[in-house]
Amino acid sequence: MSKTILILGAGTGGIITAKELSKKVGGNAKILVFEKEEKNVFAPSLLWLMVGKRKPKQVYRNTRKIAGAGVEVVIGEIEKVNPEQISVTIKGQEYKGDYMVISLGVEQITEHNLNSYGHDFYTLDGATKFNEQLQSFKGGKIAVLVSALPFKCPAAPYEAAMLVESFIKQKGLANKTEVSLYVPEPGPMGVAGKELSGAVRQMVEMKGVKYFPEHQVSTATENTLSFSNGKTFDYDLLTFTPKHQCPSVIRETAFVGKSGWIEVNRNTMETDFPNVYAIGDITFIPLEMGKPLPKAGVFAHYQAETVADNIAQKIAGKTPDKTFNGEGQCFLEMGNGKAGYAGGNFYGSPLPIVNMKKPSFFWHWTKVWFEKYWFYKYF
Ligand SMILES: Cc1cc2nc3c(=O)[nH]c(=O)nc-3n(C[C@H](O)[C@H](O)[C@H](O)COP(=O)(O)OP(=O)(O)OC[C@H]3O[C@@H](n4cnc5c(N)ncnc54)[C@H](O)[C@@H]3O)c2cc1C
Incomplete structure (x- = not known):
């Protein structure tokens, strides 16, 4: 029987999960994405917007545009999440699934x-x-x-x-x-x-x-x-x-650990509930050095690819074998058309191994290119 996958949140993690699953199981599974915002903002562009380098309309697209090839979008505020039943309630209607991926980010x-x-x-x-x-x-x-x-x-x-x-x-x-x-x-x-x-x-x-x-x-x-x-x-x-906190719909549930965020297996992103995953900013992943993995889109992105691959493997009756290993990169805009670049392995032991490249025009234009690519590829 065809499987249903519930994806909570259409931000960085939710979009990548949906698109990857669409490629891998699109014809054989129903992928439902739940999102409260019609305007889907590419957050890195907000920095250009604040200094007049972008107009507001240039930094978002309509969330509904991510639908297609097995992916359906439901717009509305998620009111309840039930991990045991693998279900969500939105506008009073309950949706049940076989797998759930929570990518609700932070509440500001x-x-x-x-x-x-x-x-x-x-x-x-x-x-x-x-x-x-x-x-x-x-x-x-x-x-x-x-x-x-x-x-x-x-x-x-x-x-x-x-x-x-x-x-x-x-x-x-x-x-x-x-x-x-x-x-x-x-x-x-x-x-x-x-x-x-x-x-x-x-x-x-x-x-x-x-x-x-x-x-x-x-x-x-x-x-x-x-x-x-x-x-x-x-x-x-x-x-x-703004201050960041775990989204209220999740804050009072059994998902949330002492950290106040969802605690997961750091390699598979699976929660304590079978077939229920959490990725991105809503998670808390302690590193060996004593601080948590930073909240960043790049991690949400790679974690989404891992989870999508593993769900696809499970649906195909195979053993899931993909892991998220703490790799991440970021650009650092400096103004005047230049940016720096830092990247490495945040799961490095005993310390993350992260290196920085000299600021240059190249990294700035790579960041601009990624913005264009994001909108072109996913909307
Ligand atoms: C100014 C700025 C610049 C940034 N630059 C970078 C960068 O250069 N590189 C980088 O890696 N990261 C960057 N980030 C961080 C990055 O945007 C986040 O880490 C990333 O978006 C996290 O992805 P996510 O899927 O966990 O959450 P989000 O992308 O925040 O998505 C969560 C989604 O869930 C939805 N949602 C929440 N609650 C509900 C509910 N109850 N019902 C329905 N929908 C709900 C939200 O509307 C949202 O769309 C930047 C962030 C900001 C603010």
């Missing part, structure tokens, strides 16, 4: 009333509004703030600060503007090792950004940020990352 919330004083750069709406403010900015103090840990894409706030700094220079406002980056973490991209972290910090500071690590915001007012270390800073323009 704003604390300290930050959205009354500035705009986040992690959503379509926030990045659009911040860009509107930036375009009419006449000079002063700009604060780029990471409001809480963990946050997805360890590089993104560093890229944001460098892109804003480049924008300011191009506008001729550098002599009357200060760009500051406040983060709770001790240094950039710490999981990737001290050397790489130091190199990224140097890149950011060489651009002219003032960097304030170990600054956890505790309160905010219209022009002032206060931090738990007792320091306060004034600002004229604010952009920030």
Whole structure:
């Protein structure tokens, strides 16, 4: 009998899972993708949007376009997930499956009333509004703030600060503007090792950004940020990352471990429930060095390929043999058409083995090419 696969979330992980399964079992299985948003945003492009390098319409496509070859899209908010029954409920209707892949990402919330004083750069709406403010900015103090840990894409706030700094220079406002980056973490991209972290910090500071690590915001007012270390800073323009938490539909279920996220087998991404998998930002994967695997699209992507392959093997009556081994890469936009590139094995023992390539125009254009490829291939 034909099998049904439920895919929860049509972000990076959900799209790749659906497309890979479509290639492997499309004719013989029903692949149902559940997603609440009609606008499917390619998150890396939000950084270009916030500095006016993209228009809002250029960074998303209609979610329904991922349908085809065995893949059906159901738009609506998932209200309930039942791992024992392998079922989801959406708009009051229950859908049952033989396999389930949860790729619901993170839920983003704003604390300290930050959205009354500035705009986040992690959503379509926030990045659009911040860009509107930036375009009419006449000079002063700009604060780029990471409001809480963990946050997805360890590089993104560093890229944001460098892109804003480049924008300011191009506008001729550098002599009357200060760009500051406040983060709770001790240094950039710490999981990737001290050397790489130091190199990224140097890149950011060489651009002219003032960097304030170990600054956890505790309160905010219209022009002032206060931090738990007792320091306060004034600002004229604010952009920030929202707080990330496990999506509410999953938060109270048996999936969630002590970490507050779904804990999985780090190689197969299977949960404690047979034939139920979780991938991407919603998972918590502890590394040997004591920190979790960062939340990044590249991992969601490779994990999705692993899970899709293994489900296809199971459907074919074979033993699943594909594993996710912690490989990952990322680009680091610096502004002025240049980007850096870091990649390696995050499951490295005892430490991740991650190397960085010299920033160049090539890596920037590779990132632009990937954006075009993403929209062309999946929509
Ligand atoms: C500004 C920015 C830049 C980034 N740059 C990079 C980069 O260069 N490289 C990189 O690797 N990563 C990058 N990332 C991170 C990357 O976007 C995420 O790590 C990745 O999207 C995670 O994939 P996912 O499938 O786990 O979650 P998501 O892609 O977030 O998808 C989750 C989906 O689930 C849906 N959903 C949630 N709850 C429900 C519900 N109850 N009902 C229905 N649908 C629901 C959401 O609407 C969403 O579409 C960036 C992120 C940001 C914000």
